[in-house]
Amino acid sequence: MSGSERAQGLIGNIGIRGTAGSNDFNLNSIKITDDSGTVLVNWTGSSSDFVPDDYQWPPAKWNLTLPSLKDAYSQYFKIGNIMEPTQTTDATLTAMYDKQYNVVTAENAMKPDNLLKNMSSASELLDQSKYNFAGADQIVQWAEDNNQSIHGHTLVWYSQTPAFINTGASGTRAAAKANMETYITNVITHFNSPNFISWDVVNEAFDDNTSKFDHKDWRTGLRNSPWLTAYANGADASKGESGADYIYDAFVFAHLAEAQIDSTAKLYYNDYNETYKYEEMAQMVEDLNAQWEQDPRYDGRKLIEGIGMQSHFWIGGDPHVDANEVETTIQRFIKAGVRISVSELDMPFEDNYGYHLDEVKQKQQADLYSILFDIYKKYAASIDRVTFWGKADIQSWRGSGMPLLFDNSFRPKKAFWAVMGLDEPTTNPSTSNPGMGAATVGTKDGQVTLEPKVETKNGVATAAVSNDDLTKALKQATANTNGKKQVAIQVPAQANATSYEVQLPAASLKSQDAFELVLKTDNGTISVPSNMLSNVTSSAENVSVRIAKADTSSLSADVRAQIGNRPAIDLNVLAGDQVIAWNNPVAPVTVAIPYTPTATELANPDRIVIWTIDSQGNATSIPNGRYDAATGTVQFSTTHFSTYAIAFVDKTFSDLQSVPWAQQAVEAMAARGIISGTSEDSFAPKASIKRADFIKLLVKELELKGIGSEDTMFGDVPASAYYYNELAIAKELGIATGYGDNTFKPDSTISRQDMMVLTARALAAAGRQVGAGGSLNAFADAGNVSGYAQDSAAQLVGLGIVNGKNGKIAPNDLFTRAEAAVILYRIWKL
Ligand code: XIL
Numbered sequence: 001m002s003g004s005e006r007a008q009g010l011i012g013n014i015g016i017r018g019t020a021g022s023n024d025f026n027l028n029s030i031k032i033t034d035d036s037g038t039v040l041v042n043w044t045g046s047s048s049d050f051v052p053d054d055y056q057w058p059p060a061k062w063n064l065t066l067p068s069l070k071d072a073y074s075q076y077f078k079i080g081n082i083m084e085p086t087q088t089t090d091a092t093l094t095a096m097y098d099k100q101y102n103v104v105t106a107e108n109a110m111k112p113d114n115l116l117k118n119m120s121s122a123s124e125l126l127d128q129s130k131y132n133f134a135g136a137d138q139i140v141q142w143a144e145d146n147n148q149s150i151h152g153h154t155l156v157w158y159s160q161t162p163a164f165i166n167t168g169a170s171g172t173r174a175a176a177k178a179n180m181e182t183y184i185t186n187v188i189t190h191f192n193s194p195n196f197i198s199w200d201v202v203n204e205a206f207d208d209n210t211s212k213f214d215h216k217d218w219r220t221g222l223r224n225s226p227w228l229t230a231y232a233n234g235a236d237a238s239k240g241e242s243g244a245d246y247i248y249d250a251f252v253f254a255h256l257a258e259a260q261i262d263s264t265a266k267l268y269y270n271d272y273n274e275t276y277k278y279e280e281m282a283q284m285v286e287d288l289n290a291q292w293e294q295d296p297r298y299d300g301r302k303l304i305e306g307i308g309m310q311s312h313f314w315i316g317g318d319p320h321v322d323a324n325e326v327e328t329t330i331q332r333f334i335k336a337g338v339r340i341s342v343s344e345l346d347m348p349f350e351d352n353y354g355y356h357l358d359e360v361k362q363k364q365q366a367d368l369y370s371i372l373f374d375i376y377k378k379y380a381a382s383i384d385r386v387t388f389w390g391k392a393d394i395q396s397w398r399g400s401g402m403p404l405l406f407d408n409s410f411r412p413k414k415a416f417w418a419v420m421g422l423d424e425p426t427t428n429p430s431t432s433n434p435g436m437g438a439a440t441v442g443t444k445d446g447q448v449t450l451e452p453k454v455e456t457k458n459g460v461a462t463a464a465v466s467n468d469d470l471t472k473a474l475k476q477a478t479a480n481t482n483g484k485k486q487v488a489i490q491v492p493a494q495a496n497a498t499s500y501e502v503q504l505p506a507a508s509l510k511s512q513d514a515f516e517l518v519l520k521t522d523n524g525t526i527s528v529p530s531n532m533l534s535n536v537t538s539s540a541e542n543v544s545v546r547i548a549k550a551d552t553s554s555l556s557a558d559v560r561a562q563i564g565n566r567p568a569i570d571l572n573v574l575a576g577d578q579v580i581a582w583n584n585p586v587a588p589v590t591v592a593i594p595y596t597p598t599a600t601e602l603a604n605p606d607r608i609v610i611w612t613i614d615s616q617g618n619a620t621s622i623p624n625g626r627y628d629a630a631t632g633t634v635q636f637s638t639t640h641f642s643t644y645a646i647a648f649v650d651k652t653f654s655d656l657q658s659v660p661w662a663q664q665a666v667e668a669m670a671a672r673g674i675i676s677g678t679s680e681d682s683f684a685p686k687a688s689i690k691r692a693d694f695i696k697l698l699v700k701e702l703e704l705k706g707i708g709s710e711d712t713m714f715g716d717v718p719a720s721a722y723y724y725n726e727l728a729i730a731k732e733l734g735i736a737t738g739y740g741d742n743t744f745k746p747d748s749t750i751s752r753q754d755m756m757v758l759t760a761r762a763l764a765a766a767g768r769q770v771g772a773g774g775s776l777n778a779f780a781d782a783g784n785v786s787g788y789a790q791d792s793a794a795q796l797v798g799l800g801i802v803n804g805k806n807g808k809i810a811p812n813d814l815f816t817r818a819e820a821a822v823i824l825y826r827i828w829k830l
Contacts, residue, residue: 055356059495060394060409061522062096064594064632065445069405070102072420076380078149078197080387082107085135088142091596093391095632096410103149103197103385105343107397109136110153112161115187122164122175125182133190143195145599151341151387152191154200154270155184156250158225167226173234176227176246181253188257196263198341198384200270200308201254202247205284206277213280218287219244221280248288251303252295259299266384267301270308270343275325281307282336289337306384307333308343313368314401317350321368323375330379340382344389345372347415348401357402357413366418369405373419425449439469441476447518448477449488452502461497461521462544465489467505474515485515493522499548501574506543509533523547524569524593525633532587533573533580540575547571550613550643559619559645563611567593568645571638583640585705592633593646601648605629606668610636613643621649621673623701623828653683662818665825674701674828675821685818692723692746694755694820695736699726701824702766706732714744721746733765752819753789753811756802759823760792763799768830774798779809786811801826 070079080103087093097104108114116125117132124130143150165183166176188199205228206213206221213221222228222244232243247269254267269285271277285304292303309329313321333340347368353361376386390396392406399408405416417424425444439452450473452463470487477485491500500521508517511530518527524547533543550568552560571591573580593610601608610625622644625636634646649671656663666683669675675697678684698704706729713719714736717727723746730736735758738744750758763770773794776782785793793809796802801823805813 055354058409059493060392061493062092062410063412064092064095064099066099066412066416067420067422069100069419073386076377077383078103078385080104080151080385081391082387082389083139083142085109085138088138094142094146095596097391098146098148099632101148103151103387104139104143105151105153105387106136106139108160109139112155112157112165112183116162116165119162120164122179125165125179125186128186128190131186131190136191140191140193140195144193148195149197150193150195151343151385152196152199152265154203155187155254156180156201156227156246157203158223158227159204161226163226166230171230171233173231176230177249180227180246180250184250184253185257185260188254188263189261192261192263196265198266198268198306199254200343201267202250203270204272205247205269206271206280208273210273210276210280215279218280218284221277247284248291248303251288252292252297255299255301255303256297264301266305266339267303268306268308268341268343269304270310272310272312272344273319274307274309274311275319275322275329278329278332282332285336285338302338304338306339306341307336308341310344311342311346311372312344312389313347315347315349315365315368321347321371323371326372326375330375330382334379334382339384340379341384342376342386345386346389346396346398346403348396348398348403350401352400353402355400355402355408362414365402366414369415370418439465441469441473443476444488444490447486447488448473449490451490451492454492454494456494456497459496459498460501461491461494461499462501462503463489463491464503465505467508470505470508477515479514483514486518487515488518488520491519491521497522499523499546501544501546503542503544506533506538506540506575509543510536519545519547521547523549524591526571527590529587529589532584532589533582534587535584536580536582538575538580542575543580544574545572546574550645552645555613555617559613559617562647562649563645564648566646566648567595568643569593570643571641573641585639588637588639590635590637591644592628592631592635593644594632595627595634595646596632597627604650606664607649607671608634609647609649609672610634611645611647612638613645619645619647621671623672623674623703625672653677653681655682656685659685659818662822666818666821668828669821669824674824683817685816687817688749688814689817689820690746691744691748691750692721692727694750694758694815695730696723696726697820697824698735698759698762699729701827702762704729704733704762704765714738714742716743717746730762735761735765750815751811752809752813752815753785753793755815755820755823756792756796757789759801759827760795763827770795771798776809779804779807781808781810784811785809799830
């Protein structure tokens with residue numbers, strides 16, 4: 001970083017915190033001295049006091065596996081939060097955002113101060129090119145790419161607005177009105193995105209001193225906004241004009257601007273202290289909405305369509321959460337006939353408590369959030385959205401009071417679990433302090449979780465799990481339906497660690513007991529079965545499983561280019577510092593690497609693949625590898641360890657137009673090397689597939705292995721055949737049985753019913769649960785299926801692998817290459 005940067009909240013893992021209301025400052029430099037650990041921050045232009053916080057906050061990291069707020073409230077209303085433009089490029093933050101929220105408000109980027117920052121006089125307002133739309137556009141683009149709704153904030157406000165727009169040299173009603181119309185029109189028509197659901201047209205028009213309001217005329221309660229002052233200068237009282245008219249005009253201009261772009265984004269009035277101001281707000285809405293119906297420009301919509309309840313509460317100050325006041329307010333707004341949004345919810349403690357909430361205070365805050373959400377649910381039919389004003393305390397404009405659902409390290413607070421309506425997991429990291437103290441054992445997300453001690457040195461984080469800890473955890477775990485227990489070992493994320501090593505008693509991985517250990521680290525999660533090392537002879541007492549970031553610099557330029565900056569990891573088992581060559585076909589481990597795909601990748605997630613890279617640098621795709629959107633990880637299972645890297649493979653063929661129904665399947669299978677074309681560029685989709693080729697594909701896709709017990713081959717298969725190895729495996733596993741004369745007829749075509757027999761046998765050999773099978777009755781030609789193929793056909797129909805061909809099972813039709821791709825793809829999707 002050079003020069004001075006505008007900074008707020010978080011830089012890397014260093015939290016920079018001002019006192020309340022002073023988070024914006026010009027940062028000149030940060031220096032961290034390595035011996036004393038002192039952080040020196042140099043800044044200008046701030047009244048901020050820097051407050052020491054002696055609590056050791058773990059590194060800030062969003063947890064992408066938490067349950068989702070937006071899903072929990074999907075039947076009620078949208079759940080929103082705020083964004084700044086630069087945050088849209090932070091992959092972890094946006095992945096978290098997409099999981100938790102479905103509507104966004106720009107925290108500052110759409111405010112007049114920002115949009116007009118390159119102008120110095122009202123005469124420039126007409127020139128669209130002078131508006132500073134870049135940052136706001138970045139948020140809109142991100143929202144469009146990620147299916148986020150957008151709430152526009154805010155058009156007409158007394159604050160964060162340059163003086164020239166209303167009180168410039170003349171400061172008259174006529175000038176302010178003309179400027180307002182130009183500004184509102186330019187801004188609304190610029191943001192012509194279908195994702196906009198609403199706009200704050202006027203923000204905070206009422207005075208904090210509610211005793212100004214005479215309870216008859218809402219105008220008496222208005223604050224002295226520069227808009228009001230300018231509008232008063234030139235108002236003709238004899239015609240009933242006053243400074244208050246700016247509000248009516250603002251909404252009219254917004255209606256007219258929306259008409260230009262055919263938008264019906266709802267037009268809102270937004271204010272804080274609404275539990276005190278609700279009567280004047282409601283009267284204003286009723287009065288202006290009635291006036292609008294008489295206006296020749298009336299468009300059939302309400303002038304003010306919604307009220308935003310900012311809901312900036314305080315704990316230990318006012319406004320505090322008073323359930324009656326909140327309900328009365330909502331009821332009054334419903335009576336005024338408009339929609340409601342909770343637009344800027346936060347709830348800081350008035351005292352900063354050294355920036356750290358103890359359990360009791362967290363609980364107090366959680367209970368208040370619960371009260372609010374119970375009320376919101378009750379009135380959900382009238383509420384469009386509930387938006388939090390901030391993602392985590394450290395990023396909040398009122399961060400010193402710890403107002404939000406996530407703490408300074410982005411960990412969920414009790415308030416998060418309260419809003420979710422879920423019990424807080426006992427090992428919720430927000431209440432334990434990872435890395436300090438003994439291993440803890442508890443239940444998290446329904447899973448027994450052991451959190452070991454960690455030591456980090458030279459980039460290597462080592463977590464040792466003792467026999468006692470493991471025994472204790474296994475005792476707590478209950479067996480699943482397969483009779484297997486599962487224990488998670490959660491290694492807390494370590495700043496600067498490139499490698500994580502989990503040390504385990506070797507006996508625990510050579511055990512006859514059925515259990516699985518899920519080693520969770522920042523680099524990836526690896527689930528190992530208790531028999532993982534059953535074929536390893538090492539006598540070491542302890543072994544370590546290592547998940548390290550891989551150094552890809554020695555790979556070929558081609559391979560590096562396809563990996564790009566996607567994650568690559570090295571997996572190893574070690575005894576002391578000796579790597580044990582692990583390869584155990586009977587004990588597959590499953591691996592999940594956290595990954596946030598780009599927008600292009602997300603549009604084609606089947607093309608995200610995982611490569612295994614051998615010691616020569618050769619990359620081979622793992623057939624079972626895939627991106628799992630629910631967990632935000634790329635997952636695969638393997639029976640040996642090497643280097644693994646995520647790649648994006650965009651493979652297609654020029655002759656797929658005639659088989660649009662098969663295109664996705666062909667491409668997904670080709671991307672991971674399961675299927676290939678008849679040449680680089682063609683797939684020959686309509687050609688019949690040969691028996692040997694289909695066998696080869698099944699064996700490859702299901703990663704079937706033989707134990708080499710088969711040493712005789714069909715009489716018509718030469719040892720040099722390109723499919724020899726796979727056919728030998730299929731023969732050994734009883735998938736390929738051949739004809740009575742010991743031939744296999746490898747080059748023959750294959751009927752659909754023979755395909756079903758081979759596929760069902762292959763699935764069984766792969767240990768897949770094939771189930772009882774479905775019914776063939778729905779197919780007009782069910783009676784044509786030969787006896788030997790009936791069970792297989794029923795099984796595949798039951799699994800959804802075979803769906804029929806124009807309502808028929810077509811058992812005797814020849815099976816084509818395109819159909820083969822689809823069958824393989826459905827198996828892959830199982
Ligand atoms: C706040 C932002 O969060 C801060 O970053 C900025 O310094 C000041 O404004 N009411 C509103 C919001 O309508 O726009 C304000 O946002 C908070 C109060």
